[in-house]
Structures are given as C-alpha cells and as structure tokens.
Amino acid sequence: MDLSDDDHLDVCQNIEAGLKQQYEHHADLTDAICIFALDNAKVAVRKRFGYAKNEKVTDHPLAQGVIAWCVNVGAERIGNINDLTLAEYIVRIEKIKRSVTRHSAYGVRGYYEFIRNFL
DSSP states (O other): OOGGGOTTHHHHHHHHHHHHHHHHHOTTOOHHHHHHHHHHHHHHHHHHTTOOTTOOOOOOHHHHHHHHHHHHHHHHHBTSTTOBOHHHHHHHHHHHHHHHHHHGGGOTTHHHHHHTTTO
16 A cells, blocks of 8 residues: 555654654664664554553653654544544554665665655
C-alpha cells in the first residue's frame, strides 16, 4: 500500500509530527533509536489497550518521547470517529518505521532530514 493511497494518511502525519518534534528536541536521537522506539511503541500501544501484558517496553531515555507520542496518538485515534482499529494503527506505525529505515541509508538522521521540511 502506497502512503498516498492510505485512508488514514492523517494518522501517519500525526505520528510523523511527533517524531519530528523528538528529533528537534534531542540532537542525539538517531534513526536507529527511532526504529527501536517505534517497535517499542507498538508494544506500548497494545498494552494501553489491554494486550501485550507480558511484553516489556524499553526505558531508554531517547525512546521515551517517541513511545509516549505514539501511545497518545493511538489513544486519541483508535476507536473514535475515525473508526481506526488497534491493528490498523499498528500498521501505520510499521509504515512509518519502514520509512525511517529506508531514509536512514542517507545518514544517521536521514529520516529527520527527509521530513523536516515537509512537516
């Protein structure tokens, strides 16, 4: 699925806005840490909705902002007027993660360099 064909593109943009903010507040946040944080965010969001009870979420300081942002966006968007399910939201996090991975080939903060002028 292409991002432009996504019925919930606005959710992806919400997530990316928070990632941009984290990159701007933490000069040492790298794409590798962001990818790690997004993986942990998927677990944290599941926990927020009563799943993944036995899974652990990292306490890495640079990952905390990304995780908290994703949980907050999920809490706001899942099950509300957007009819977004938990599974659909996790797919959006995964899409963003793939984008971070793809752009990390251009440097340790390649993803930030890509999104900073668009958001």
